[in-house]
Every structure is written in structure tokens, then in C-alpha cells.
Amino acid sequence: MPMPSEEKVSDLVAAVIEGLGFDLEGVQISRAGRLSTVRILVDGEAGVSLDEIATLSNEVSAKLDTIDDFGAAPYTLEVTTPGTDRPLTLERHWRRARGRKVQVQTATETFEGRVGQLDDGSVDIVIRSKSGPTVRALALDEVERAVVQVEFSPPNARELELTGGVAEGRPAPGAAPVDLEHEGTDE
Structure with missing residues (x-):
């Protein structure tokens, strides 16, 4: 069968x-x-x-x-779990990605930023600029594709502050990986 x-x-x-x-x-x-x-x-x-x-x-x-x-x-x-290459397609994906760097593609542009607060069909994206990080509101229905980017270094503290911090229970971007062999031990 x-x-x-x-x-x-x-x-x-x-x-x-x-x-x-x-x-x-x-x-x-x-x-x-x-x-x-x-x-x-x-x-x-x-x-x-x-x-x-x-x-x-x-x-x-x-x-x-x-x-x-x-x-x-x-x-x-x-x-x-889906892993980092899963596209952000639902509001819960965006909420759980708060504080993470993402690559966003709309009909007119592709850019990188850090996921901020989610509010009624819109998400704040913290964008780096020459004058410092700025917050840009983006309607979720404008997003054609968005994917979390892997980070090996801790994020800029001001950028992370503007996002509202990392979603509760999620690892901080650029954090050292958990040593599963010694997790929960005093070694």
C-alpha cells in the first residue's frame, strides 16, 4: 500500500x-x-x-x-523544527523571529533588517543607516519573501533595543551554541 x-x-x-x-x-x-x-x-x-x-x-x-x-x-x-531557512509567512513566524536579522523581498526591493514589534498586519524592521539604526514599518502583505539570516556575531545593541529584544524563549542572535553534551551539568 x-x-x-x-x-x-x-x-x-x-x-x-x-x-x-x-x-x-x-x-x-x-x-x-x-x-x-x-x-x-x-x-x-x-x-x-x-x-x-x-x-x-x-x-x-x-x-x-x-x-x-x-x-x-x-x-x-x-x-x-523548521530551521532558519523557513520563509516567514505567518504572523507567528514574524513574532517568533523578533530580534533576528532577516532578508526581505517586496515587489520593488530587497533589503536586510532586524525584526521588531508586530502589530495588526504590520511589522517594524530595524534598518542600518549611516546615521544609525532606524525603524521602518512594513505591511506583511507587501512581503513577497522573508528569511531569517544566520548570524555569528552578537547584534548591535541599539538595533536589538529598537526591536524590543529577542522573542521570549528564543536564543539571542549570535549567541554561542548550546553544548548539548554538557547541558544541565556543572561541568
Whole structure:
């Protein structure tokens, strides 16, 4: 029996993910011969920890095991976050990206700035200029594409101040990566 569609898998797992307090950001199914990979993309207001990914993975796996649509077809389940290359398409994406540097494309221009406050279909973008950072309001419906940029250095303090700071629960731009091997230990 063939793999169910991405839409069917989305319908099956959405309630489980939302019930645990997260958002389903997408489902991707890729096939390689007889093997398939089902990738479930999730996010939350404060991000998603590794422990939460494990819980989500167990719950989603249990839900998928209850249906016959997968039949005897082997598949690998991956539960993950969307990553930095996900386009900002929904208001929640912009809210969660506050403080991050983004590349924005509109019908007339492409520019970089730092995501600020979101307000009723508009977002403030902090733009660098020769006279210092300035705030520009941008209607979300003018945005054709926006993607968070990876930063290796801490941001300009004044720019970050103008954004209202980093969204709660999100890592600061340019922050050192978390050492997962020693996280939560005194080493």
C-alpha cells in the first residue's frame, strides 16, 4: 500500500501536536525506493527543546501506528523544527523571529533588517543607516519573501533595543551554541 499524502498525515497529527502546545509547521514525505521518510516540522512560542521533540516523536509515532494507511511500507519518522531557512509567512513566524536579522523581498526591493514589534498586519524592521539604526514599518502583505539570516556575531545593541529584544524563549542572535553534551551539568 502506498504512503498516505502529506495532507492526510497533517490531518492525522495536527491535533496531537496542538494538544501538546505546539504548532504543526509542515509535513514532508520523501521516498527512496521502498523506504520513505516522514518529516514532521513543529515549532512553539518558546521554541522546542530536545526533550519536547522526543515527546512529540513518541506521540506522533503512536498516532501513526493506529492507522492502516502505512500498511507494510517501511518508513522513518523525523520530528524536527523548521530551521532558519523557513520563509516567514505567518504572523507567528514574524513574532517568533523578533530580534533576528532577516532578508526581505517586496515587489520593488530587497533589503536586510532586524525584526521588531508586530502589530495588526504590520511589522517594524530595524534598518542600518549611516546615521544609525532606524525603524521602518512594513505591511506583511507587501512581503513577497522573508528569511531569517544566520548570524555569528552578537547584534548591535541599539538595533536589538529598537526591536524590543529577542522573542521570549528564543536564543539571542549570535549567541554561542548550546553544548548539548554538557547541558544541565556543572561541568
